Amino acid sequence: MTAPPDDCLARNEWLCGEYLSTRREILLDAVLQHLQLTGVSVLLGLVLAVPLAVAARRWRGAAGPVLGVTTVLYTIPSLAMFSLLLPVYGLSAWLVIAGLVLYSLTLLVRNILAGLRAVPEETRQAARGMGYGPVRLLLAVELPLALPAAMAGLRIATVSAVSLVTIGAIVGYGGLGNLIYSGMNTYFKAQVLAASVLCVVIAVAADVLLLGVQRVLTPWLREARA
Amino acid sequence: MNTLSAAWDWLTSAANWSGEGGIGNRLGEHLFLTVLCLLLSCLIALPVALVLGHLGRGGALAVNISNAGRAVPTFAVLVLLLLTPVGRHGQWPTIIALVLFAVPPLLTNAYVGMRGVDRDTVRAARGMGMTGGQLLWRVEVPLALPLILTGVRVAAVQLVATATIAALAGGGGLGRIITAGFNLASTPQxxxxxVLVALFALLVEGVFETAQRLAPQWARRGAS
Structure with missing residues (x-):
């Protein structure tokens, strides 16, 4: 009979290089699931948010209900949101995605709408005077000018989604949250700490990446600053 | 439709309202955690924000702390606290995590509110011979009140949400009904x-909304 190994795993230490090297596969899978869930949700949210915001801008009557519904959705705590979707989606990844889409949608609609509303009336009139139709006005003038506000919303939505994915652990689709959840049940300190730190790293990396995208997409703002 | 009527049956059956794990007790726990932690975080965040705002220092900290708070998963903090020695002291990990996540919106909103006070007004008050303390309490705080209250409202809603997640890490409150339901594989529960959690959160939001509507005109500016 061999003696039990006396490494940091056996001693259940917070920082454990042994954990990172032996559980590399598990960590990588969890990170990938985390990225997939976040990416799909935020993209779906964006696809839905743009037409909603444009509609709310065009028809004044639509703005009140759209903002009201998004406020109500945003107030519902994440765990309750996932639970309310349980009868619809069952224990699946779509349950987590649907919940996250609703949150991203809320943040994005509000920000895009604020950006569209901030387009100066003179700019719009000038475009119309140059013969721009409503569609071209929207695509070539209004949406580009609303881009900084929209990107700010996208960054907040993405960072929030990265953090909220962890709650998906309740249905087994929580990316790194799964590791935190199982680490809690088994009192596995190294796993909980590693997964938590990775969550924050993903959030910060996504934020920096989107900031870079924003810089590339809005060159006119860079010139104004210089 | 079946699930909804089953959920309704669950909610209306008297047996689910009484006892240690009953709705009544869980509701009380949730309310207690929310109110206690809101008071604690106001006591911690507001003095700091008011002093920093009055002096015009530490702006980067006050603003960035909100972004940091968003990037750190609530659930991760709860579990990390649970595994530290603090975790052996009953409700304390939950209370600490709740306060940690309620402080950023309070701090940021109060600071931004204080700095948003018209500089000419501040100069006029100084010119009238007001001391620092008088300036703070008679000019800056009243004018910053709408945003301070918005911060309290955001923090309160955040607390309700965080207290729900605390149930995942063994804390009390209405979230326990959800986690127990998952453990029993009972979708109706x-x-x-x-539904209870969502209604509770909307109720808290509604109370602050009404309070801001009923407040005098000058205190309403930040309400939207």
Whole structure:
């Protein structure tokens, strides 16, 4: 009979290089699931948010209900949101995605709408005077000018989604949250700490990446600053 | 439709309202945690924000702390606290995590409110011979009140949400009805718990909304 190994795993230490090297596969899978869930949700949210915001801008009557519904959705705590979707989606990844889409949608609609509303009336009139139709006005003038506000919303939505994915652990689709959840049940300190730190790293990396995208997409703002 | 009527049956059956794990007790726990932690975080965040705002220092900290708070998963903090020695002291990990996540919106909103006070007004008050303390309490705080209250409202809603997640890490409150439902594989109970949590959160939001509507005109500026 061999003696039990006396490494940091056996001693259940917070920082454990042994954990990172032996559980590399598990960590990588969890990170990938985390990225997939976040990416799909935020993209779906964006696809839905743009037409909603444009509609709310065009028809004044639509703005009140759209903002009201998004406020109500945003107030519902994440765990309750996932639970309310349980009868619809069952224990699946779509349950987590649907919940996250609703949150991203809320943040994005509000920000895009604020950006569209901030387009100066003179700019719009000038475009119309140059013969721009409503569609071209929207695509070539209004949406580009609303881009900084929209990107700010996208960054907040993405960072929030990265953090909220962890709650998906309740249905087994929580990316790194799964590791935190199982680490809690088994009192596995190294796993909980590693997964938590990775969550924050993903959030910060996504934020920096989107900031870079924003810089590339809005060159006119860079010139104004210089 | 079946799930909804089953959830309704679960909510209306008297047996689910009484006892240690009953709705009544869980509701009390949730309310207690929310109110206690809101008071604690106001006591911690507001003095700091008011002093920093009055002096015009530490702006980067006050603003960035909100972004940092968003990037750190609530659930991760709860579990990390649970595994530290603090975790052996009953409700304390939950209370600490709740306060940690309620402080950023309070701090940021109060600071931004204080700095948003018209500089000419501040100069006029100084010119009238007001001391620092008088300036703070008679000019800056009243004018910053709408945003301070918005911060309290955001923090309160955040607290309700965080207290729900605390149930995942063994804390009390209405979230326990949801987690118990998941453990029993009882979809009606999960939905019933979620409805209770959602209603509680909307109620808290509604109370602050009404309070801001009823407030005098000058205190309403930040309400939207």
């Amino acid at each position: 999960v939905v019933a718990g979620a």
